[in-house]
Amino acid sequence: MSKKAKIILDESEHELPVVTGTEGEKAIDIRQLRNRTGYVTLDAGYMNTGSTTSDITYLDGEQGVLRYRGIPIEELAEKSTFVETSYLLIYGKLPTADELERFSSLLTYHSMIHEGMRHFFDGYPSRGHPMALLAAMICSLSAYYPDSLDPNLNTDTHITRLLSKIRTIAAFGYKKSIGQPIMYPRNDLSYCANFLYMMFAVPAEPYDPDPDVVQALNTLLILHADHEQNCSTSTVRMVGSSNANLYASISAGICALWGPLHGGANQAVIEMLQDIEDSGGDPRKFMNEVKDKASGRRLMGFGHRVYKSYDPRAKVLKSMADKLLAKLGVDDPLLDIAKNLESIALEDDYFVERNLYPNVDFYSGILYKAIGIPTDMFTVMFSLGRLPGWIAQWKEMMEDPSRKIGRPRQVYTGENARRYVPLDQRA
Secondary structure, three states: OOOEEEEEEOOEEEEEEEEEOOOOOEEEOOOOHHHHHOOOOOOHHHOOOOOOOOOOEEEEOOOOEEEEOOEEHHHHHHHOOHHHHHHHHHHOOOOOHHHHHHHHHHHHHOOOOOHHHHHHHHOOOOOOOHHHHHHHHHHHHHHHOHHHHOOOOOHHHHHHHHHHHHHHHHHHHHHHHHOOOOOOOOOOOOHHHHHHHHHHOOOOOOOOOOHHHHHHHHHHHHHOOOOOOOHHHHHHHHHHOOOOOHHHHHHHHHHHHOOOOOOOHHHHHHHHHHHHHHOOOOHHHHHHHHHOHHHOOOOOOEOOOOOOOOOHHHHHHHHHHHHHHHHHOOOOHHHHHHHHHHHHHHHOHHHHHOOOOEOHHHHHHHHHHHHOOOHHHHHHHHHHHHHHHHHHHHHHHHOOOOOOOOOOOOOOOOOOOOOOOOHHHOO
C-alpha cells in the first residue's frame, strides 16, 4: 500500500502522495496543493523542495556518496576519462568502443570556433574577468547556429559543439588576457590535452602536454561534472524550462556558477591559504581565529550544504595533489598549510561537531595552481567540468513530457492597497 501524507488546514484534511526514489529518498508530492487548498509552501533557498525527479546523479551527503548514473565517483575518477564520463551523464550509459570513438571524433571536428567570434575577444578588456567572457561567448553561439533556437532540432550536434568549443573559448580568452597569440586546437590531441595545448603552447616552440597533467585534468573535470540540483544546475533547468536554447541555458548556468558561494569557492580557498602564509604561515593560529566569531576569519573549503561527512571528491583530490606535485617537483607551501588545516579540523571538536570536513574546492585550487591555471580561471575550469552535467540535466528536462515552465510562488509581505499621492502633496 502506497504511503500518503496528511495535512490539516482550516479543519479540512488533505492527503498528499509520497514519492520514493530508487535509493529510498522520500518526497511529499505537493504539486496539487495550491489548487486543492489555496496554500503554497515557503522554502527559502528551496532547501527542502525537490524541483524534479532525475536519473542522472545520486548524492547522499550523510554517507559521503556520489554516483553518476549509478557508478561511484571514485571508480570514474580512477578508470574513466572526462569524455567517456560526459557521454555517460548525457546519454545514460557507458559508451561502446564505437560510440566513444564517434563521440570523440565529433568533439575534435567541432573544436574550432567561427573566425568572426575572434573579434569578440578584441572587444573585451584584457583584465576583465574570464567568466564574463565565457558566459557571453557561449550565449553568442546561438547566433552562429540559429537552428539551436528550436531546442528539439539537431540536439546531439549542439551538444558536441558546445562540449568542444567551450574549451577553445576558455583557452582563447586566457591567451587574450596575457597578450599571447591564440593557439588553434590540434586534431591529434585528446580533449584535455588539446585544452592544455591551447592554454600553454606558444608559436615556434614545441609543447607536448605532460601525460600526468592530462590525467589530473581529466580527474578534476570528472569530479566536477555533475552534483545534483545545485544553484547553477537548477538555473540551467529554470532557463531551459521556457524552451530557451541550449547555449542560452548553459550561459545562465555559467553566470550562476560565477558566485563565490558556488563555483568561486576554490579561488577563495587559494586566497585564504595565501593570506595565512603572508601572515606568518601559522595554521593553528588561523583556526583559533576562525573559532572566534569576532575575528571575522572564515574557513573556506570546509563544510558543504549537502555533505555532512567527508566529501568523496576531496579524498580523491587529496591523494592526487600529493602525487602530482611530487612528480612536477612543485614545492608549494600552500599545500603544507592546507594539510595542517585539515589535520586540525579533523581533530578539533569545534569543527567535527559542525561537520566541517574538506570539500572538493579545498584541494582543486591547489591542483589547478600546480598545473599552471591562474586563479581567476578557476571558475572557468569548474564550468568546463560541470558542462556535461548541465547538458544532461537540460536534456533530461526537455525530454520530460510532464515538464512545466519554472514559476516559483511567493508570500507577499508588502503594503496593502493604497492610493497614489501626487508629487506636490507628498511630505
